[in-house]
Amino acid sequence: MARGDRTVEALTTSLRCGVLGCADIAWRRMLRVLAAEPGLELTAVASRDEARAARFAREFGCAAVHGYEALLGSADIDAVYVPLPAMLHTEWVEKALCAGKHVLVEKPLAADPGDAERLLRLARSAGLVLRENMAFPQHAQHARVRRELDSGAIGELRDFSSVFTIPPLPEENIRYQPEVGGGALLDLGVYPIRAASHFLGPDVEVVHAVLRLQARTRTVISGRVLACAAGGVTVDLAFGMEHSYRTSCEFAGSGGRLVLERAFTPPTTYQPVLRFERQDHREQIVTRADDQFANVVRSFVDAVRGGAGAAVDHDDASLRQARLVSEVERVARRVTV
Incomplete structure (x- = not known):
């Protein structure tokens, strides 16, 4: 069977999925979702640490595999989820694809x-x-924001700002290892950058940026980005891991302002609130709770069932994000603190 024919096979059977790595995001969020998805069978989790793989396997009811290569060599795996540190993605995504596996990567x-x-x-x-x-x-909250913007709820968009910041992490956290974890730009900055691209389209252009580097490790620990979009819409993006916790998107228009808190990491039971402010009126709209990770996994399974071509829009969004991150790195003024 050719590698592309795995899609046909998945039409009549559950997608058998393995996991490369025992990251925190896998334990807290994604393995729960993978195990619950009816179109997917969580088959195995691999780690270079046998005890760690066994712990994950017991918790989520799958097999433990010692080593990533062993999992990729299994004929019983159709797809892999890759929650490895950012700087290891390219190597292991490529190996997974060459092994004929569909890939969902952090x-x-x-x-x-x-x-x-x-x-x-x-x-x-x-x-x-x-x-x-x-x-x-x-x-679902972002689809609702899109509808409100398209309906003219705040008039013509003039400014967009977005923030994702978290408190400092323990010194041994992998995010402080730039050659492995990549730092705050790749871990946190991608969220407001993706939000700008998501809402403002493909014409977002980075104008200037400041990146704060930790003196001890030379890791990017925070930053700010100034950009612009079609029609002269200004874009202000902030991120970092030396702040209080904050995730938000704010849209300022000719007739009002729309603010969305918990924009990137809402719990599954959280009902997001859209806050509107106009000159003589304030309003809050409570929207429905949703599970964005379950939606991602369901979309991934549907893409496999529908063929690789179903992922074209996602491909474009990922490429735009990667290019904007590269532009930030190119133009940024770096300050060591």
Whole structure:
């Protein structure tokens, strides 16, 4: 059976999925979702640490595999979820695709836009689905925001701002290892960058940026980006891991302002609130709770069932994100603190 024919096989059977790595996001969020998805069978989890793989396997009712290569070599696996640190994505996504596996990989798809483009091209040529797990656009609250903007609820859009910041992490956290975790730009900055691209379209252009580097490790720990979009819409993006916790998107228009809190990481039971402010009127709209990670997994399974071509829009969004990150790195003024 050719690699691309795995899609046909998946039409009549559950998609058998393995996991490369025992990351925190896998434990807290994604393995629960993978195990619950009716169109998918969580088959195995692999780690270089046998005890860690066994712990995950017991918790989520699957097999434990010692080593990533062993899992990729299994004929009983159709797809893999890759929650490895950011700087390892390119290597292991490529190996998974070459092993004939569909891939759902944590954001960012790759640290370099050239690598992202190459991996997406490799997936298409093999008839495989490669999907980046940037979950927030799959949440219902963002579809509601889009409808409000399109209806003219705040008039013509003039300014967009977005923030994702978290408190400092323990010193040993992998995010402080730039050669592995990639730092705050790749871990947190991609969210407001993706939000700008998601809502403002493909013409977002980075004008200037400031990146704060930790003196001890030379890791990017925070930053701010100034950009612009079609029609002269101004864009202000902030991110970092030396702040209080904050995730938000704000849209300022000719007739009012729309603010969305918990824009990127709402709990599954949380009912998002859209806050409107106009000159003589304030209003809050409570929207329905949603599970953005379940939506991502369901979309991934549907893409496999429908063929690799179903992922084209996601490919474009991932490439735009990678290119904008690269532009931020190119133009940024770096300040060591």
